[in-house]
Amino acid sequence: TGLSRPQRILKAVQKNATKGNPESVIAAIDHYCRHSEWAMNVGDEKGLILDSVVTEVNPSTALELGTYCGYSTVRIARLLSPGTKLITLEFNPDYAAIARQIIAYAGLQDKVILVEGPSGDLIPKMKQQHGIKSFDFVFLDHWKDRYVPDTKLLEECGLLRKGSVLLADNVICPGTPEYLKYVRNDPRYESRYFKSNLEYTKVEDGLEKSVFLG
Numbered sequence: 096t097g098l099s100r101p102q103r104i105l106k107a108v109q110k111n112a113t114k115g116n117p118e119s120v121i122a123a124i125d126h127y128c129r130h131s132e133w134a135m136n137v138g139d140e141k142g143l144i145l146d147s148v149v150t151e152v153n154p155s156t157a158l159e160l161g162t163y164c165g166y167s168t169v170r171i172a173r174l175l176s177p178g179t180k181l182i183t184l185e186f187n188p189d190y191a192a193i194a195r196q197i198i199a200y201a202g203l204q205d206k207v208i209l210v211e212g213p214s215g216d217l218i219p220k221m222k223q224q225h226g227i228k229s230f231d232f233v234f235l236d237h238w239k240d241r242y243v244p245d246t247k248l249l250e251e252c253g254l255l256r257k258g259s260v261l262l263a264d265n266v267i268c269p270g271t272p273e274y275l276k277y278v279r280n281d282p283r284y285e286s287r288y289f290k291s292n293l294e295y296t297k298v299e300d301g302l303e304k305s306v307f308l309g
C-alpha cells in the first residue's frame with residue numbers, strides 16, 4: 096500500500112533539507128505539510144511559541160510526550176544548551192524509527208534520547224534509567240486523554256520541582272478540556288493560554304503553559 100505519511104515526511108526531509116541543519120529540516124516538514132499533506136506536527140505558528148518558552152526556560156532536563164515524526168523534538172533540541180538532553184517518549188515503533196532518522200538528519204541525535212514505549216510505564220523509570228532528578232520543561236503532545244494522568248504521574252514520581260514548566264499542545268483543537276480544568280483549577284499551577292492556530296490551518300488552537308509551584 097505504499098509509504099506511510101511519516102515515511103513520506105522523511106522523504107521530503109531527505110529531498111529538501113540539508114544534513115546537519117535543523118532549521119532546514121523544520122522548514123522542509125512545514126513546507127511539505129502545508130502544501131502537500133497535513134500532519135499533526137506542532138507546526139510553524141505554534142512552533143514559534145514553543146521556541147520562545149524553551150528559550151525562556153533554557154532547560155537542563157526536558158521531556159517530550161509523543162514524538163510522532165520528531166518535528167517538535169528537533170525544534171526543542173536545536174535550542175538546548177550544550178550538555179543538556181531532551182528525552183522523548185513514543186510508543187509506536189514505526190513512528191519512532193522515522194523520528195530517529197529525522198532527528199539524525201538534523202544532526203541532533205546526541206541531544207535526544209528517544210525511548211520507545213507507553214509514557215505511563217516509562218515515566219516512573221526516568222530517575223533510575225536516566226538519572227533524572229526532575230524535569231525543568233515538559234512538552235505534552237501525545238494522546239489528549241493522557242495529559243492529566245501523565246501530569247499526575249509526573250507529580251507522584253517527584254519529577255516536577257518548583258518552577259517546572261509544562262507546555263501542552265492542542266488545548267483547543269482537538270481539545271483537552273479535562274487537562275485545562277486540572278491545571279487552571281489546581282492552586283499548585285500558574286497557567287496561561289497562548290492563542291494560536293491549528294498547524295497549517297486557520298482553525299483556532301493554542302498552547303497552555305503551566306508552571307508547577309511545588
Ligand SMILES: CCc1ncnc2c1ncn2[C@@H]1O[C@H](/C=C/CNC(=O)c2cc(-c3ccc(F)cc3)cc(O)c2O)[C@@H](O)[C@H]1O
Pocket residue numbers: 135136137160161162163164184185186187190212213214215236237238239241264265268269293294
Ligand atoms: C499511551 C501514552 C503514550 N505514550 C507514548 N507515545 C504516545 C502515547 N500516546 C500517543 N503517543 C504517540 O504520540 C503521538 C500521538 C499524538 C496525538 N496527537 C493528536 O491526536 C493530534 C491531533 C491533531 C488534530 C487531528 C485532526 C484534526 F482535525 C485536528 C487536530 C492535532 C495535533 O497537533 C495533535 O497532536 C503518536 O506518535 C503516538 O504514537
Ligand SMILES: [Mg+2]
Pocket residue numbers: 135136137236264265
Ligand atoms: Mg499536537
